[in-house]
Amino acid sequence: MPTQTEKAERFLALHRGERPLLMPNPWDAGTAKVLASLGFEALATTSAGFASTLGRHDGKVTRDEAVAHAAAIVAAVDVPVSCDYENGFADAPDDVRTNAALAVNAGLAGFSIEDYRPGDDAGIYDPGLARDRVAAAAEAAHAGPAHVVLTGRCENHIRGVTDLADTIARLQAYQEAGADVLYAPGVSDLASIRSIIASVDRPVNVLALPGAPTVAELAGAGVGRVSVGSAFALVAMGALVDAATELKEKGTYDFWAVAGRGMVAALPALN
Numbered sequence: 001m002p003t004q005t006e007k008a009e010r011f012l013a014l015h016r017g018e019r020p021l022l023m024p025n026p027w028d029a030g031t032a033k034v035l036a037s038l039g040f041e042a043l044a045t046t047s048a049g050f051a052s053t054l055g056r057h058d059g060k061v062t063r064d065e066a067v068a069h070a071a072a073i074v075a076a077v078d079v080p081v082s083c084d085y086e087n088g089f090a091d092a093p094d095d096v097r098t099n100a101a102l103a104v105n106a107g108l109a110g111f112s113i114e115d116y117r118p119g120d121d122a123g124i125y126d127p128g129l130a131r132d133r134v135a136a137a138a139e140a141a142h143a144g145p146a147h148v149v150l151t152g153r154c155e156n157h158i159r160g161v162t163d164l165a166d167t168i169a170r171l172q173a174y175q176e177a178g179a180d181v182l183y184a185p186g187v188s189d190l191a192s193i194r195s196i197i198a199s200v201d202r203p204v205n206v207l208a209l210p211g212a213p214t215v216a217e218l219a220g221a222g223v224g225r226v227s228v229g230s231a232f233a234l235v236a237m238g239a240l241v242d243a244a245t246e247l248k249e250k251g252t253y254d255f256w257a258v259a260g261r262g263m264v265a266a267l268p269a270l271n
Contacts, residue, residue, distance in 0.1 A: 049233030138178025157186030
């Protein structure tokens with residue numbers, strides 16, 4: 001089993017290859033093992049996917065639950081694991097720093113910090129506060145022997161703010177604050193992606209959304225990483241709904257064809 005330091009170094013290096021790092025998002029130890037067995041070189045948790053396993057909506061997982069979940073994924077596989085750490089489960093930079101240290105102690109190779117505040121007063125953080133929160137997380141991520149890879153996330157484009165100039169300015173600030181990777185989920189047109197990449201000096205992650213450029217096109221644009229967010233968890237949920245609907249409404253069992261493919265892929269990966 002590689003050490004945390006080795007996995008963190010490997011994780012960062014994977015962002016600078018000839019093609020983007022393809023980083024899928026498992027939602028439990030079993031799916032992590034299957035994805036690793038399929039050859040993916042790094043994995044990331046999904047806050048929405050994990051929340052669904054608890055019967056909750058995204059944003060309804062506690063800090064301690066997220067840390068324990070991340071540690072379970074880390075323990076399940078040998079590849080680097082990054083954590084969708086939401087907003088760091090705090091508003092104030094000092095609290096973000098404390099919570100980021102807990103993520104580091106879970107053995108992660110990386111984690112992300114969002115600039116969006118959930119809850120009754122939900123909204124995008126003021127740019128200055130958002131930068132300070134990333135700086136605090138970076139201090140914790142880089143304080144120990146492992147240079148844990150911090151991803152600074154600008155949530156504008158999945159929160160109804162389509163101001164690309166503001167998104168770029170925020171990502172530049174997060175770079176200056178110490179983020180190792182930059183991420184603006186929801187930006188999916190190639191021209192905007194190219195503008196972001198040209199404006200920063202860190203690897204850029206792109207979320208694979210319907211209609212987004214292909215991996216080959218993203219590679220040509222210089223994207224460093226492609227992730228899927230909750231998509232794979234939703235695909236699994238869709239297969240469950242389809243199978244249950246077939247059984248309930250048709251009384252047939254064609255769903256076993258999909259189940260069989262799952263068994264072939266999953267059983268060798270589990271122990």
